[in-house]
Amino acid sequence: xxxxxxxxxxxxxxxxxxxxxxxxxxxxxxxxxxxxxxxxxxxxxxxxxxxxxxxxxxxxxxxxxxxxxxxxxxxxxxxxxxxxxxxxxxxxxxxxxxxxxxxxxxxxxxxxxxxxxxxxxxxxxxxxxxxxxxxxxxxxxxxxxxxxxxxxxxxxxxxxxxxxxxxxxxxxxxxxxxxxxxxxxxxxxxxxxxxxxxxxxxxxxxxxxxxxxxxxxxxxxxxxxxxxxxxxxxxxxxxxxxxxxxxxxxxxxxxxxxxxxxxxxxxxxxxxxxxxxxxxxxxxxxxxxxxxxxxxxxxxxxxx
Amino acid sequence: xxxxxxxxxxxxxxxxxxxxxxxxxxxxxxxxxxxxxxxxxxxxxxxxxxxxxxxxxxxxxxxxxxxxxxxxxxxxxxxxxxxxxxxxxxxxxxxxxxxxxxxxxxxxxxxxxxxxxxxxxxxxxxxxxxxxxxxxxxxxxxxxxxxxxxxxxxxxxxxxxxxxxxxxxxxxxxxxxxxxxxxxxxxxxxxxxxxxxxxxxxxxxxxxxxxxxxxxxxxxxxxxxxxxxxxxxxxxxxxxxxxxxxxxxxxxxxxxxxxxxxxxxxxxxxxxxxxxxxxxxxxxxxxxxxxxxxxxxxxxxxxxxxxxxxxxxxxxxxxxxxxxxxxxxxxxxxxxxxxxxxxxxxxxxxxxxxxxxxxxxxxxxxxxxxxxxxxxxx
Amino acid sequence: xxxxxxxxxxxxxxxxxxxxxxxxxxxxxxxxxxxxxxxxxxxxxxxxxxxxxxxxxxxxxxxxxxxxxxxxxxxxxxxxxxxxxxxxxxxxxxxxxxxxxxxxxxxxxxxxxxxxxxxxxxxxxxxxxxxxxxxxxxxxxxxxxxxxxxxxxxxxxxxxxxxxxxxxxxxxxxxxxxxxxxxxxxxxxxxxxxxxxxxxxxxxxxxxxxxxxxxxxxxxxxxxxxxxxxxxxxxxxxxxxxxxxxxxxxxxxxxxxxxxxxxxxxxxxxxxxxxxxxxxxxxxxxxxxxxxxxxxxxxxxxxxxxxxxxx
Numbered sequence: 001x002x003x004x005x006x007x008x009x010x011x012x013x014x015x016x017x018x019x020x021x022x023x024x025x026x027x028x029x030x031x032x033x034x035x036x037x038x039x040x041x042x043x044x045x046x047x048x049x050x051x052x053x054x055x056x057x058x059x060x061x062x063x064x065x066x067x068x069x070x071x072x073x074x075x076x077x078x079x080x081x082x083x084x085x086x087x088x089x090x091x092x093x094x095x096x097x098x099x100x101x102x103x104x105x106x107x108x109x110x111x112x113x114x115x116x117x118x119x120x121x122x123x124x125x126x127x128x129x130x131x132x133x134x135x136x137x138x139x140x141x142x143x144x145x146x147x148x149x150x151x152x153x154x155x156x157x158x159x160x161x162x163x164x165x166x167x168x169x170x171x172x173x174x175x176x177x178x179x180x181x182x183x184x185x186x187x188x189x190x191x192x193x194x195x196x197x198x199x200x201x202x203x204x205x206x207x208x209x210x211x212x213x214x215x216x217x218x219x220x221x222x223x224x225x226x227x228x229x230x231x232x233x234x235x236x237x238x239x240x241x242x243x244x245x246x247x248x249x250x251x252x253x254x255x256x257x258x259x260x261x262x263x264x265x266x267x268x269x270x271x272x273x274x275x276x277x278x279x280x281x282x283x284x285x286x287x288x289x290x291x292x293x294x295x296x297x298x299x300x301x302x303x304x
Numbered sequence: 305x306x307x308x309x310x311x312x313x314x315x316x317x318x319x320x321x322x323x324x325x326x327x328x329x330x331x332x333x334x335x336x337x338x339x340x341x342x343x344x345x346x347x348x349x350x351x352x353x354x355x356x357x358x359x360x361x362x363x364x365x366x367x368x369x370x371x372x373x374x375x376x377x378x379x380x381x382x383x384x385x386x387x388x389x390x391x392x393x394x395x396x397x398x399x400x401x402x403x404x405x406x407x408x409x410x411x412x413x414x415x416x417x418x419x420x421x422x423x424x425x426x427x428x429x430x431x432x433x434x435x436x437x438x439x440x441x442x443x444x445x446x447x448x449x450x451x452x453x454x455x456x457x458x459x460x461x462x463x464x465x466x467x468x469x470x471x472x473x474x475x476x477x478x479x480x481x482x483x484x485x486x487x488x489x490x491x492x493x494x495x496x497x498x499x500x501x502x503x504x505x506x507x508x509x510x511x512x513x514x515x516x517x518x519x520x521x522x523x524x525x526x527x528x529x530x531x532x533x534x535x536x537x538x539x540x541x542x543x544x545x546x547x548x549x550x551x552x553x554x555x556x557x558x559x560x561x562x563x564x565x566x567x568x569x570x571x572x573x574x575x576x577x578x579x580x581x582x583x584x585x586x587x588x589x590x591x592x593x594x595x596x597x598x599x600x601x602x603x604x605x606x607x608x609x610x611x612x613x614x615x616x617x618x619x620x621x622x623x624x625x626x627x628x629x630x631x632x633x634x635x636x637x638x639x640x641x642x643x644x645x646x647x648x649x650x651x652x653x654x655x656x657x658x659x660x661x662x663x664x665x666x667x668x669x670x671x672x673x674x675x676x677x678x679x680x681x682x
Numbered sequence: 683x684x685x686x687x688x689x690x691x692x693x694x695x696x697x698x699x700x701x702x703x704x705x706x707x708x709x710x711x712x713x714x715x716x717x718x719x720x721x722x723x724x725x726x727x728x729x730x731x732x733x734x735x736x737x738x739x740x741x742x743x744x745x746x747x748x749x750x751x752x753x754x755x756x757x758x759x760x761x762x763x764x765x766x767x768x769x770x771x772x773x774x775x776x777x778x779x780x781x782x783x784x785x786x787x788x789x790x791x792x793x794x795x796x797x798x799x800x801x802x803x804x805x806x807x808x809x810x811x812x813x814x815x816x817x818x819x820x821x822x823x824x825x826x827x828x829x830x831x832x833x834x835x836x837x838x839x840x841x842x843x844x845x846x847x848x849x850x851x852x853x854x855x856x857x858x859x860x861x862x863x864x865x866x867x868x869x870x871x872x873x874x875x876x877x878x879x880x881x882x883x884x885x886x887x888x889x890x891x892x893x894x895x896x897x898x899x900x901x902x903x904x905x906x907x908x909x910x911x912x913x914x915x916x917x918x919x920x921x922x923x924x925x926x927x928x929x930x931x932x933x934x935x936x937x938x939x940x941x942x943x944x945x946x947x948x949x950x951x952x953x954x955x956x957x958x959x960x961x962x963x964x965x966x967x968x969x970x971x972x973x974x975x976x977x978x979x980x981x982x983x984x985x986x987x988x989x990x991x992x993x
Contacts, residue, residue, distance in 0.1 A: 027818065
């Protein structure tokens with residue numbers, strides 16, 4: 001490399017740095033620093049008179065005041081966080097399994113068999129993605145309310161038609177989670193499944209496998225990246241969800257971890273505990289998030 | 305190896321409003337290396353996919369050793385395919401890929417690994433068993449695909465442009481290996497390609513396809529030397545085309561008039577009368593000194609000559625205006641090259657092929673020709 | 683072989699050949715009816731309830747379950763409760779549009795420049811920044827919203843809760859859309875076009891401006907549409923970062939009023955307006971994308987749909 005080349009490279013490098021800089025600053029100030037602020041609040045103290053947070057910015061002076069309080073809430077005699085945490089895991093697990101069970105056949109059909117009608121199906125699958133979450137929940141609140149169309153439909157079939165579906169039913173919350181997140185899941189699955197080379201499936205048939213065996217021995221292994229990515233895309237937001245639950249139930253019997261965090265954040269004197277709880281959730285999620293980032297990067301390389 | 309007899313009868317495939325394969329019929333003998341050659345979109349791959357079972361035919365029969373398998377699923381047919389992009393399973397290593405089909409052929413477990421090893425040795429990939437497909441070169445992947453199909457000992461092996469994605473040099477090497485392999489295993493090969501050199505160098509017999517129909521079937525030499533149609537003459541190698549008038553006929557020969565000159569021809573449709581097209585291969589023409597009194601010669605003038613290493617491509621403008629190509633072997637003393645030199649072009653009677661009148665031979669003639677060649681080859 | 687080529691047979695589909703496909707094992711090329719039926723059921727399930735909700739925004743009565751005749755009173759008619767006349771309702775519409783417009787204007791240039799810079803810079807810092815960007819894509823929104831809340835209430839108090847904080851948060855939350863889409867496009871473009879521009883004498887910066895940016899236009903458009911629509915739909919960040927009622931966009935207002943308050947078809951009307959704005963953005967984006975990439979690929983429509991949906 002000649003001296004001139006090096007100047008050239010160095011000069012253009014400054015161009016790239018300059019282009020990346022505004023976005024990078026924005027990301028650092030408004031994505032990295034906020035989590036430090038969260039740490040400062042979590043490690044900070046409480047103004048007993050105003051019940052407001054006193055953040056501590058020096059890590060050496062962080063106190064375990066809020067951490068202890070949260071720990072008491074998890075293990076102490078008046079512990080109340082265990083149930084929402086377990087419930088969150090249960091709801092998320094059931095909702096994501098249901099979502100996968102519905103989304104996979106749909107995405108598979110459109111990716112593989114829709115043929116010339118693929119565009120039409122894609123429009124219909126993409127449509128819910130463009131309809132706001134709030135609208136989709138509102139639609140079901142209308143339908144599920146007492147005296148709503150769902151209950152009317154039930155009673156016209158001779159079933160009990162006066163159930164208060166919005167009065168704190170786990171079934172409703174899980175249903176809401178499935179309904180809320182499935183459009184994203186279907187699109188992710190479709191994007192992966194559409195890239196499967198059909199000649200691989202033909203090769204399996206050619207080598208003597210029946211339709212079903214081809215599905216289990218080839219299609220499913222080839223779908224693994226799709227299933228992993230799709231699971232993360234639904235599980236991660238479900239774990240931090242609080243509004244679905246609030247909209248469709250708003251009862252203590254269905255409280256999820258997101259509701260606890262959200263509630264503490266706005267409760268006088270408990271903001272610090274909310275910060276601790278949010279950090280705990282973040283730490284727990286760091287592993288799957290990191291795995292997801294690395295896995296998708298590797299999958300896109302391997303299956304390219 | 306017994307079996308491996310393939311017969312297609314009036315096989316047709318329509319996709320909505322497009323007819324991809326238009327009622328073709330042909331027969332492949334057991335143990336034969338048979339090529340389907342044609343430009344892209346001629347229906348050769350669709351034909352192969354119908355034999356494999358990936359596409360249901362719209363009409364017609366596919367007989368494998370006498371049984372019509374047209375309605376069978378691919379996994380029930382005793383044929384295997386080597387795909388253009390190899391279609392190796394990315395989540396399995398080489399051994400697992402090769403062993404993949406044996407589970408469903410009730411091959412005893414004990415035999416499987418030895419058969420995998422044999423197959424890998426056959427394609428010279430012993431020792432690569434634990435690698436993943438994406439760790440192999442294109443040529444190696446192609447061999448794995450071959451091993452994976454051959455290990456099942458199919459009656460017929462279908463190859464869909466298997467060399468298409470490879471470098472020119474590897475392609476030439478694999479061409480020889482593939483032919484040797486076919487002779488070794490004795491399985492019927494049906495080989496789809498758009499590369500005429502591939503088809504000519506490997507096939508026992510070949511079919512030239514165009515627009516869903518078969519133009520000609522025959523051995524490579526027959527198809528190359530005696531192209532039945534304009535399309536075949538043009539698609540295989542370089543052909544010079546001239547217009548002439550058939551003026552005299554005498555047992556298996558005819559006399560053609562070009563301007564004031566007369567040429568004798570003894571192949572093709574020598575019985576045709578009136579205006580005809582004549583094709584002649586550039587390597588069969590000789591250039592003589594201007595004024596040489598050789599029969600079957602026409603005067604011309606060198607326009608340009610191109611040096612391509614082993615041969616010299618000389619473009620000669622004939623007295624009546626057409627330009628023809630002449631290939632002269634490079635003997636190290638090539639001097640025919642100067643533009644503007646008048647020459648005499650010698651067109652031997654046995655190299656001049658009469659094609660009959662009109663640009664496109666009538667369908668009836670073409671079919672008669674194709675069927676005739678099938679009979680000759682079978 | 684005399685009958686080798688027999689075109690008369692091939693003209694109509696031979697009944698024998700078609701019938702033969704129904705062997706005792708069934709036709710191997712049968713259409714997957716069950717899966718298709720299931721897909722249709724899903725589509726009905728996902729779209730019909732929305733249609734009903736839209737329908738009831740035009741209800742004459744105050745019920746969301748009993749149809750009492752068509753009326754536009756919840757949009758413009760009613761003096762107190764219509765979107766047009768109720769100050770908090772029409773304020774929410776305006777606030778949503780302001781947030782979506784500002785966020786798109788800031789987020790897309792920022793994300794595009796970031797993606798180009800990161801892609802070409804190639805260093806450890808660039809990789810680290812890319813990692814942070816992807817992390818911002820997968821993190822649950824609530825965690826980011828809580829962290830931003832801490833930031834603007836405890837550290838950068840000069841921002842404070844309200845529109846500024848909402849825009850700042852929405853930009854960082856959506857920054858990954860343009861960044862990811864543009865990086866994918868950059869990967870498929872490669873560097874040869876820029877090299878060609880340099881070869882023809884263009885300095886680096888003009889090579890980016892005159893060659894790269896035009897080639898990135900479809901990606902920028904797709905990400906603008908995505909950012910715009912996802913801001914319209916956003917709820918968690920704006921809920922945490924809004925202060926008074928005047929900075930609450932439509933989603934927050936609906937959330938706050940679903941159980942009591944301003945209930946009734948006026949909320950459906952508000953949600954329908956959100957839906958129409960998003961869908962309009964999507965449809966315009968789709969056709970603009972098609973137009974920008976015309977002649978570029980054969981699988982245009984499906985490809986355009988997928989890109990506009992961020993997949």
